[in-house]
Amino acid sequence: xxxxxxxxxxxxxxxxxxxxxxxxxxxxxxxxxxxxxxxxxxxxxxxxxxxxxxxxxxxxxxxxxxxxxxxxxxxxxxxxxxxxxxxxxxxxxxxxxxxxxxxxxxxxxxxxxxxxxxxxxxxxxxxxxxxxxxxxxxxxxxxxxxxxxxxxxxxxxxxxxxxxxxxxxxxxxxxxxxxxxxxxxxxxxxxxxxxxxxxxxxxxxxxxxxxxxxxxxxxxxxxxxxxxxxxxxxxxxxxxxxxxxxxxxxxxxxxxxxxxxxxxxxxxxxxxxxxxxxxxxxxxxxxxxxxxxxxxxxxxxxxxxxxxxxxxxxxxxxxxxxxxxxxxxxxxxxxxxxxxxxxxxxxxxxxxxxxxxxxxxxxxxxxxxxxxxxxxxxxxxxxxxxxxxxxxxxxxxxxxxxxxxxxxxxxxxxxxxxxxxxxxxxxxxxxxxxxxxxxxxxxxxxxxxxxxxxxxxxxxxx
Amino acid sequence: xxxxxxxxxxxxxxxxxxxxxxxxxxxxxxxxxxxxxxxxxxxxxxxxxxxxxxxxxxxxxxxxxxxxxxxxxxxxxxxxxxxxxxxxxxxxxxxxxxxxxxxxxxxxxxxxxxxxxxxxxxxxxxxxxxxxxxxxxxxxxxxxxxxxxxxxxxxxxxxxxxxxxxxxxxxxxxxxxx
Amino acid sequence: xxxxxxxxxxxxxxxxxxxxxxxxxxxxxxxxxxxxxxxxxxxxxxxxxxxxxxxxxxxxxxxxxxxxxxxxxxxxx
Numbered sequence: 001x002x003x004x005x006x007x008x009x010x011x012x013x014x015x016x017x018x019x020x021x022x023x024x025x026x027x028x029x030x031x032x033x034x035x036x037x038x039x040x041x042x043x044x045x046x047x048x049x050x051x052x053x054x055x056x057x058x059x060x061x062x063x064x065x066x067x068x069x070x071x072x073x074x075x076x077x078x079x080x081x082x083x084x085x086x087x088x089x090x091x092x093x094x095x096x097x098x099x100x101x102x103x104x105x106x107x108x109x110x111x112x113x114x115x116x117x118x119x120x121x122x123x124x125x126x127x128x129x130x131x132x133x134x135x136x137x138x139x140x141x142x143x144x145x146x147x148x149x150x151x152x153x154x155x156x157x158x159x160x161x162x163x164x165x166x167x168x169x170x171x172x173x174x175x176x177x178x179x180x181x182x183x184x185x186x187x188x189x190x191x192x193x194x195x196x197x198x199x200x201x202x203x204x205x206x207x208x209x210x211x212x213x214x215x216x217x218x219x220x221x222x223x224x225x226x227x228x229x230x231x232x233x234x235x236x237x238x239x240x241x242x243x244x245x246x247x248x249x250x251x252x253x254x255x256x257x258x259x260x261x262x263x264x265x266x267x268x269x270x271x272x273x274x275x276x277x278x279x280x281x282x283x284x285x286x287x288x289x290x291x292x293x294x295x296x297x298x299x300x301x302x303x304x305x306x307x308x309x310x311x312x313x314x315x316x317x318x319x320x321x322x323x324x325x326x327x328x329x330x331x332x333x334x335x336x337x338x339x340x341x342x343x344x345x346x347x348x349x350x351x352x353x354x355x356x357x358x359x360x361x362x363x364x365x366x367x368x369x370x371x372x373x374x375x376x377x378x379x380x381x382x383x384x385x386x387x388x389x390x391x392x393x394x395x396x397x398x399x400x401x402x403x404x405x406x407x408x409x410x411x412x413x414x415x416x417x418x419x420x421x422x423x424x425x426x427x428x429x430x431x432x433x434x435x436x437x438x439x440x441x442x443x444x445x446x447x448x449x450x451x452x453x454x455x456x457x458x459x460x461x462x
Numbered sequence: 463x464x465x466x467x468x469x470x471x472x473x474x475x476x477x478x479x480x481x482x483x484x485x486x487x488x489x490x491x492x493x494x495x496x497x498x499x500x501x502x503x504x505x506x507x508x509x510x511x512x513x514x515x516x517x518x519x520x521x522x523x524x525x526x527x528x529x530x531x532x533x534x535x536x537x538x539x540x541x542x543x544x545x546x547x548x549x550x551x552x553x554x555x556x557x558x559x560x561x562x563x564x565x566x567x568x569x570x571x572x573x574x575x576x577x578x579x580x581x582x583x584x585x586x587x588x589x590x591x592x593x594x595x596x597x598x599x600x601x602x603x604x605x606x607x608x609x610x611x612x613x614x615x616x617x618x619x620x621x622x623x624x625x626x627x628x629x630x631x632x633x634x635x636x637x638x639x640x
Numbered sequence: 641x642x643x644x645x646x647x648x649x650x651x652x653x654x655x656x657x658x659x660x661x662x663x664x665x666x667x668x669x670x671x672x673x674x675x676x677x678x679x680x681x682x683x684x685x686x687x688x689x690x691x692x693x694x695x696x697x698x699x700x701x702x703x704x705x706x707x708x709x710x711x712x713x714x715x716x717x
Contacts, residue, residue: 226465230476237480255576255583262487266480463695469688478688479700486707493714516658520651523679527647530687534643623687630679631704634672638661639715 001357003074005081010358011091012067013351017434019060019098020344024423024430026053031423034416044106051105051118051125057339058123059098064347065168065204066090069145069161071354072211077152086144093137097130104130121185123193124175131175138169156225157214160232161207167200183251190246197342198242198309202235202270205305205346209274212298212353218287227277231270238266248319249326257319264317268310271342275302288454291356293366296373297349304341304377308384312337315388324399329412330391337384345377348433355437365445368436376429383422390415471617478624481595485588485628489635492584499580504640506581509574514565515637518558519630525554526626529603529619536615544615548607551622555600562593588636595625646686653679666716673708680704 001007030049033039040049070087074080081087103109104127110116118125126134142165149158174191210228213219244260278299289295312334316325325331356364390412397403397411436443447455465472496503532547569582576586599622606618653675660672681701684690690697 226472229473230465233473233476234480237477253576255587258488258491258583258587262484262491265487266483269480463699467694468696469690482700482704489711490707490714493711497714497717512661513658516654516661519654519657523647523650523654523683526683526687527643527650530643530646620688623683626687627680627683630676630683633657634669634676635711635715638657638672639669639711 001354003080005084005087006071006074007358008081008084008087008091009067009071009354011088012063012070013354014438015091015095016060016063016067016347017351017438019056019063020430021434023053023056023060024427026056028420028423028427031416031420035413035420048105052102054123055101055105055125056098057344059094059101061339061343061347062168063091063094064343064351065165065201065208066141068204068208068347068350069141069165071350072161072208073145073148073152073158076155076158076211077149079148079152082144082147082151086140090137090140090144093133093140097126097133097137100130100133101126119178121178121189124189128176135169135172135176138172142166142169155221156228157207157210160203160210160228163232164200164203164205164207167203168196171195171200186250187247187252190243194243194246195240197338198264198267199236199239201343202239203232205342206231206235206270206274208346208350209278209298209302212294212349213278213281215353216287216289216291216295216298217281217285218289219281219284223284224281227273227281231273231277234266234273235270238263238269242267245317245319245322248322261318261320265314267317268306268314271302271306271310275306278302290363291353291366293369293373294349294353296370297345297352300373300377301341301345301349304337304345304380306341308334308337308339308341312384312388325391325395328391328394328398329387329415330395333384333387333391336387337380340377340380348373351437361442363444365443366436367445368432368440368443372429372433372436374429375432376426379422379425379429383419383426386415386418386422390419469616470620471613474617474620474624478620478627481624481628482631485592485632488584488588488591489632492581492588493635495580495584502579503581506574506579506585507637507640509569509572510585510637511565511568512637514561515633518561519633521554521557521561522626522629525551525558526623528554529622533616533619536610536612541610544610545607548603548615548618551619552600552603555596555603555622555625558596559593559600562589562596585636588632592625592628592632595628599625643686646682649682649686650679653682666712669715670712673712677705677708 026049029040029044030046030053033041033046033049037046070081104116104118105125108118110127113127115128118127119131124131145165146162149162152158171192174188177188179185179188206228210224214221214224240263241259242264244256245264247256247260279302282295282299316322316330316334352366352369356362356366393415394408394412398405398408465475468475528547529551530547532544532551535541535543535547574582576583602618602621606614656675657672660668660675663671684697684700685692690700
């Protein structure tokens, strides 16, 4: 850590980790509701739990991106953050808004109120005052980081990161546009939901990965930048019109079926490019960085994003397929592995990279952290496979054979039990991760003669 | 076979490859859907004016020729020649769009809309998406004509040739293979 | 290669396309697509400066050829 203001990232990561724990815990509760549907049905109805699960995920990922930016930007721009005070105010607004959301969802104190009540649009349920708070915090953030970037060294990593963040903030404005016509409502709704995760967030992902590869492998900046531009080009090329794959059955013209099918099929390309990028960089690397755990998370991120977002996305993106699978457990399978691979692993990779530096842990091994990667990831992969089977059976029984929804759900009980089991693994993995990055002071496994020999031949780490 | 071995801006080649893949996917989908109703597709296609498409091909390759000349002139340092070439290329693009507009107007007057038949959905999507690229390409040509940097002119011309390339591949399946 | 020659080739091929458009049957369809391939090769090699015989040339032309064969196959079945 070369700049004092990078420390801001620590606070952001801390809040993110708290929300991460909340998110997976609620996920586990929902997994239990699937096998025992009356569990907490009065206290925490499923729809409320789901709102908390998805909202807390998005908020902690956003905090992760903000924290990542506060860490990366000073090193890239070679100067301190423009105003640390604004960064703290921004975090304060986020914490207040998050608390407000949780209270509003759980107790619904201001039902129907235009400013204080929850809004009811899926994923955008936040009351208007929270939405406004997010917008204000986002503008503060963009001002702060843009000023930092403008005054400092300009790099491709900074440019792509800022482009992604500006896109994120501007697209958020569509959360305020809520036409009375339900079709138009959904059309613009996707401009936040889709253009975030399959558009501008991919730019943020590429930039953060590029930063990690620069640090962990020591590959030349010039090589990394070339990859970065290719990834950005293919992500935007496929992702923007790929929004069409959400327009199949919501009342928009039928030609969206072809636009959506064709463009979204190419959304796998940037994820394949990111995976190739990470592996090629490691292969070409000149540096034996001690933070092997961050490397595991980075590589795991690109592989699981390729499968979760790329392959599992393609699985049901063609409208001929989606006609049958729409809204089944196939969607849940894709959603879980895509978010986990692309964005959860990404933020955890950066947290893993930063924490030993912020906490002055050197030397370190982070064996616990790596164990948490394997526990959490195998849990998530198992969950994805289970839900894919559940979705396939569900599609057949319900959409092909015409069975009733609840009868089919009864038939899927075994899958839901297995999913609960995999959820336990994910939660344990998440808790282990949080423990591993925050608490052990020193955790070193002494190197043997082979590693010692290698260490003598390789470039020292930054 | 590294990215930098490609002539000109590598990102332009990423774009060219992406565009080719998208149009190829669209044309393949059309050819696949055609199998469900060959007679209907043939009847729908017979309503198009193939001669306008042929005229547009001639216009577009000529315009591409001027773009190529502009690029060469720019490399020679002939700024006037480069600007004239770019202007003529853009003029060709405008001519292409004018013919296209006449063609669309005729189709729409005949009551042939996007939803008339699956063929017309593909027809309007593919040619419309291509026409949007022509329009965008004219803007690109105008933009690179301002500063006349060699690599920018080359990139602009490459975009223009990509539009040309897509059109010659679009022509037979959309207009001619009944 | 001389740009004017490429342009004349492309115009000639466009004429060939126009003439072939009036001929029915699978052979004429194949000829139409072959002409399209020649046009594409002329643009790639002549205007886009892709070096003939290089790895990248093959990377573009081989998939293009296979795809045109596929389109022909979908047309004739």
